[in-house]
Amino acid sequence: MFCSRTRHHGAFSLFSNLFNETSKPSLLTSLFSSKSSPNIPNPKSATAKRPPSLATQNLQETSLTVSTATSPVASICSLLSNSVTEPVKIESLLSDYKGMLNSDIVLQVLRSYKQLGRVRTLEFFSWAGMQMGFKFDDCVIEYMVDFLGRRKLFDDMKCFLMTVLVQNGRVTCRAFSICIRFLGRQGRFREALCLFQEMETKFNCRPDNFVCNNMLYVLCKKEASGELIDVALSIFRGIESPDTYSYGNVLVGLCKFGRFETAIEVFQEMGRAGLVPTRSAVNFLMKELCLLSAKEGAVNEVRVNSSRKPYTILVPNLGSKSGAIRPAVGVFWAVYDLGLLPSTFVIIQLMTELCRLGKMAEAFEILKVVEERKLSCVAEGYAIVMQALCEYRLVEEVSHLFGRMLSLDLKPKLVVYNSVICMLCKLGKLDDAQRVFQIMNKKRCIPDSVTYTALVHAYGEARNWEVAYDLLIEMLGLGWIPHFHAYTLVDKLLREHGRMDLSNKLERKLDSQILHKHCKAGQLESACEKLRSMIEKGFCPPMYVRVAFEHAFQKYGKLEMARELLQKMDKVCEPSKAEVS
Structure with a gap:
């Protein structure tokens, strides 16, 4: 049923012993008949051969005192927690509580595991199971399966299930779903699938939607190789009435492993069934379709090895440039009609791909939906559409959309202003470009x-x-x-x-700016060369550039070199200053 791994847990070795003795029913019958009757004394007990120790006597006296004052659950927890410092066999420790055991008491004691510790909790459950023949209520079995799964005791979990089966106990679908989910989280996909397949044949438990959904979650979302996607699809087809989560898990798995045609068919089938998909499934489906559309228009590298010297060439993908974007748009409008929208990240991906393909009308329709719903991505959506309109030089549409952005107080970003200004400049509309530039400064966009x-x-x-x-x-x-x-x-x-005066002024400002850039970047050689060329031209950099020059050279321990150049510059600049005065 599970992959065989040898693990030893002293507190839970009882399950392993029971599991190994399944071929000896007489031994099991005698074992449970002697252990499960709390009112019949055992003549071969350890206390009949020798007197109890002082620690045992003290614990027994404590159990009598506590049992009269408190509930059985509190008494058992007190005895178990007190016996940690002085180890005593649990059989002799809890002998007075055999007749009181029931599923409710066992469950309450198990929930006190933080007080008892893992070892004592497992020891108590093993003892309680022997006393009750593992005839627990469903809540106890489900709790214990969850307890073992959280602590990654999967071999003990296997022994526990087999022990319940041997004792003709009942394992619920919820318990199986818990096991499958924990196994999937730890990457034990084959074991989870084997347990799922043995539910009906070995445990006589027909999987319900909850179990199937957990199995689909493991195979579609956790398993990364794609080897079991066909198995997942067969499990999905075997569900009588798939629900939203069944469809969602299968959609994610099909998209994850490139089965997009089947994914679209499943999505359409879900719509015919009148089910609303989960938002995560819609996000994953649309995201993968947008990525596929982007790959369709990408440029591929092809290696040519037939020549004497192999080389690489770039070959554009000549496939359909809108093959994957059409179903993505269809999914968007389908879920929109159902009152659901994908995440803002996916919407931006969809609008970006539509703009890249030149489908501006469809991108604008989606932008209207974003604006109506007042989504947080409305400003980013406007920016994407505006940039695309500017690239295609659709002046009227740009003017209309830009005015709408300002009326909605969306505060266009720098990239939007640059796109509009560049478009207008290329078209020779300088007055309009200057007007947009003034709006840009008024809106404090640098x-x-x-x-x-x-x-x-x-x-x-x-x-x-x-x-x-x-x-x-x-x-x-x-x-x-x-x-x-x-x-x-x-x-x-x-x-x-x-205007040579303005030309010299422009050159001096440019040289000073370049020198300042070299100083800030720590490029000392370039800074020296630039300053020498400025000295030859008779240019004197402003004070802030001189301070940056000294600071840069001082930082690298070359302040003397900087001062020599600056003194030389002062000698050249003093006569020009005197002439000016």
């Missing part, structure tokens, strides 16, 4: 190098050197180093219009 570069290029191409120069100076003032082509374009326009 622009970055992408924002300034797009505007500088656009005004430079329009030969508006005044605005292009002002933007470039503002960009340098914020600590952003412009792109080489943007700087070259503005500098060329300044020279063409005879």
Whole structure:
């Protein structure tokens, strides 16, 4: 039934002994007949041969005193906990309570395991089982199976089930489901499956939905190899009336191992049955379909080994670019009609994939649902759709959606502003781009190098050197180093219009910014080269750059070298300052 593993637990060795003696019914009958009759004295007991020890006498006196004052459960727990320091055989310790035992008392004592400890708890249960012939109520068996499973005593759990079977006891479906779930959590999938298959044949217990769902949970969610997915599917097909969790476990397993066509069929079958899927199953199904759609449009690496020198080429996937996204959208609208929505993470994945494939109408419809339900991902959803609309240069749709974002006070992120500004600059709509840039500053969204570069290029191409120069100076003032082509374009326009003073000012600010960047990064050689080139040009960096230069060299123990360069710079800069004054 289980994989055979040799484990020794002294407190529970009784179950192993019983399990090994199943082929000797006469021995079992005599054993239980002598142990299960609490009113018949045993003439071969240890107390008949020799007088009890002092510890035993004290414990027996304590048991008589406690039993008259408190309940049997409290008395048994007190005796068991007190006998830890002075070990006494449990048979002699609890001999006065044999006639009182019932399932309720046993269960209450078992629930006091924190007071008794694991060893004493197992010893008591073994003794109580021998006295009662393991004829416990269902709650006791279920509790004990859970107790053993939580402590990973799976071999003892196997012996316990077989002992109950030998004694013609009853094991409930709930007890089996507990065993299966614990075995699955520990990766013992084959043992769990074997126990499931032997329920009806050996234990005469037909699996109910609860047991089947636990078995499907183990095979579909815990098992990672995919070897047992067909077994899980056969178990699912054998359920007379699958419920929501049955469908959910199978959906996760089928998607997990790439059986998407079967997963869609199961999902449709679930809809025809009028069942609402669990949110976790919907999330997993839609997530895997979106990932599959992304892989369909990916570029694959192909190794060419036929040539003298093998090489790798990139080959686009020519399969259907919307094969997996269609069922994903269908699942979304199906669960939406049932009043259920997937997680925000999955919704964003779906909208991102739709935008990548150019299905803007469907993405916009999903965005409407997100806005109506006031989900937390509404701002991120707007950002994704806005970026896609800007890539396709759909100006009217962008204008409408951007205005709606502002009216809803969603506070567009930097990436949204950059997408809109870049689109407008590429289309030559400089007034609109400047208006969006002003809105951006009004909303206190700090622009970055992408924002300034797009505007500088656009005004430079329009030969508006005044605005292009002002933007470039503002960009340098914020600590952003412009792109080489943007700087070259503005500098060329300044020279063409005879503004050499502005050209020199722009060059000095750029060199100072580059020098400051080298100092902050600890690039001392590059910083020295840049400062020497500035000295040759007669440029004097501002005070904050000089302080950063000294600090960088002092940090690496080269302050003297820095001071030599700075003194040389002061000699060059003093005459120019005097001329200016």
